[in-house]
Amino acid sequence: MIRRLVLALDDRLGAVPFLRHALRKAFPDHWSFMLGEVALYCFLFILASGTYLTFFFHPSAHHVVYDGTSVPSLHGRTMSDAYASVLRISFETRAGLLIRQAHHWCALVFAAAIIVHMSRVFFTGAFRKPRDLNWTVGLTLLLLVMGDGFTGYSLPDDQLSGAGLRIADSIALAIPVVGSWVAYLFFGGGFPSPEITNRLYAIHILFIPLALGALIALHLAILWRQKHTQFPGRGKREDNVTGSPLWPTYTVKSLALMAATFGGLLLLGGLVEINPVWLYGPYDPWTIASPAQPDWYVGWLDGALRVAPPWAMHLFGHTISALLWPGIVLPLFFFGALYAWPWVERFVTRDRAYHELLQLPWQNPLRTSFGVAALTFAGMLLLAGSDDIQARLWHVSVQQLAWFYRVGVLVFPPVAAAIAWRICVELQSRHAYEEDHPARVVLKRGGEGGFEEEPVPTP
């Protein structure tokens, strides 16, 4: 069977040379190289579970009166068809709630997996030439996943998704000169336009998944062409890649990871409740629940909105909204810096060479400090985004906590960067010392009863 398939394909495509090469392609064995695969398998899972959900979801703002019995406190309530269909998916479709929850969990894990994968790539210098190209593809994938997550979060037309859209609308309005046109054209009018659910749906299930699929294919194609990087070690050089062969060892390993990822997402989907829209209620634009947060991958933006100073400006009869700084300028700068970093680093270090061997974080204090600062900055913003929950937990004033984060967002990143720099330099000198002073010694008793160290030459 396999024999005939291979031969038939070779007859028509000349596939055998590629296959022969592909089957024994080397995949490095370090565990951290599998982080990207988790993201890839999340994509497969989210695609499959999402497809199932499209069969039941109604992307419509059309009003219906809920006549179901699953949520007694909503009986007789007027709500959008979208929200009602999510209730049906959750309560009247067998396995619907499981798939819905697993789908949502997958979005959260997907974004987290990408960020950890990118951190690995960043801190080991895997993004250096020639992989700077794939770094930009990966960063775009992260942005697309965040966009797909936010549009998905906004679909059920529950209280939280409505509040999130209202804030998104406000950010669009904050764009200078054309903001209100952007908002009106995107939303199909003022807020809350009945058009928006349908548009978000097209973006959520068509445009972004297509773009994701295409860019993931590109990401993998570039990876295939450029081959993997590897950590330095015995037998590992700039001009080779060492690892398990794709067939059979790595295939089995990777399939195991896929099955485990699916299992984990299904376990979360079954056991831990996520986005219980029936508890939040259908969206009425004049009501709001406290606390109100977005999913975590947007949380940093919400945090930025919370701690940003009220700096609105008035110029020649026009207004520059205070939302411009945290809502638009800050994300542009943050992601701009991440896009530009491979070239910035090349410019600063004047290192234009190819790099196939990875560095350990301590070997490059500049990069590591920048990465630590960026992560600290985003992390502080993310924490600021849940300041009200922390205030309740610790019983402090949310206003004081907001001030703490206002200062902390600016102070902690440079402090963290300085600490990271210090640790890197410390480790560098320790390694230099160890190279000069081999660690292995033999104690020999001296003539007068003392001991003497005698280094053992390293093999």
Added chain:
Amino acid sequence: MIALLAAAVLTLASETSAGQPKPPLAHATVPARGDAIKVGGDLYALHCLACHGDKLQGTPQAPGLMNSGAASVDFQLSTGRMPLEVPGTEPMRGPPSFPRDQIDAIIAYVVSHGAKGPDKPAVHSNGDLTRGRKLYEENCEACHGATATGAVAGFGWLAPALLQSTPLQTAEAVRTGPGIMPKFDERVLPQADLDALAAYVDSLHHPDDRGGYSLASAGPVGEGLVAWIAGLGITVVLMFAVGETLKAKPRG
């Protein structure tokens, strides 16, 4: 002197029973009205007078009680908010310090001394849940949260969780507006609406968590934590286990 002794004995009695509020006593055992006022007066003198004043007039530390009434006093005492351990702090829910009959006695004392706030509201069961939910979403969830688990109310204040609030206590709070909460009297919230609201808040005591473990209703923040710790964390550990145990051994 005798009054003080009696009060001290009563205090002892109340302290031993603190934490386990007694069930309401049968009508037959409730002391006659005059006695109740006297007992209540002694309790007031011991636990309330220092802050609220001997004529309910209030002190710099605490407001007067002339505008309070049975509903307010019952709410503050039956939810354990009063007496306050540290005057000037936000009262928090706790085990009541007095058994039911003593609370009633204090109410009788306060009301007989001129407090003219609302009486204990009536609450009927079987309020309309849909109506109650609508009212809750418009008036309550901005502070107490969609699932009544409580939230911050600004500048150090907390809007408490309502998960232990009995329908009567809910109604009392709605009618009297304790702390910085606004009040909703029968003109703005008629009896049927009050019943509906109390019924809905009561239904939130057993939230419909069909999706699984509810993460203390912390919403997307709790979900984010779980995604990182359980979702990705476990996957990374697994990857480490799989990756390291399956590491190819150098040939030869």
Added chain:
Amino acid sequence: MNRSEKRGELHAALWLGLSIAGSIAFAAAYVLGGSTQAQGVALALACFGIAGALVTWSRELLPHGQVVDEQHPLRAPEAERADAVSRLLSGEAEIVGRRTWLVRLGWSAVGFLGLAALFPARSLGPSPQGQIGTSSWKSGLRLVREDGSLVRAELLEVGSVVTAFPEGLVGPDHAMNMANDAIMLVRVQQDALHLPDARRDWAPRGFIAYSKVCTHAGCPVALYRQGPQQLMCPCHQSTFDVLDGGSVVFGPAARSLPQLPLQIDADGTVRASGTMSGFVGPDAWETSSG
């Protein structure tokens, strides 16, 4: 077959058995209408079983050989690179030649096509002109609650609050109006107010109304702090002073809450006596303070 291989096969078989059991359990849970938890655990087991089997397989039954790939240089030899570049350039020269004006015209045509393509985008929504920051409030409109019932003065005592809308613009068909027209009507002690002089009679008998739409990011400022007389937005904690005209006390909002001037008829009907004092909702290019 040696002992360790036998053990490996046994382990893999157990894992696969677990997986099959999980799948069957899921089918059963589905057919019997089992809980989401039962379905999730069963299906997760089915996946974990396969994962476990593959790990066992890989660890105990597969050879652990390592392969080494050569990392060939990606860049082509210099001669080939130069040739590719020159081919591109010579082709370009053939296309352009001396016809630079024609090329410019060609690019213009493409540009015009792009502009033409923008026109359908205009259909995506109505013009925002004159819409930003407006509400339906105007002088004389009576206040109603969300269910359409009239707001009367005797409704509110000091310390009470209701959400109100203009009469005739409530209900599911007016969601967009309700989103921007919602006001917080609170009643405070009249002598506690310290409004600007121009607004002295905007709050008769202590009835005072502010837009419920936060001037920061549009969330409802639904959190009324009755003692300190503040309105707070639960989304980003912007806090506004009820007593002095809705000024910002704390938070990221840059602009006061718009106030709605009120009048109370002799029969107790509460009406708007003018329009909102400022732009409703978040700032935009058009919401100038002047």
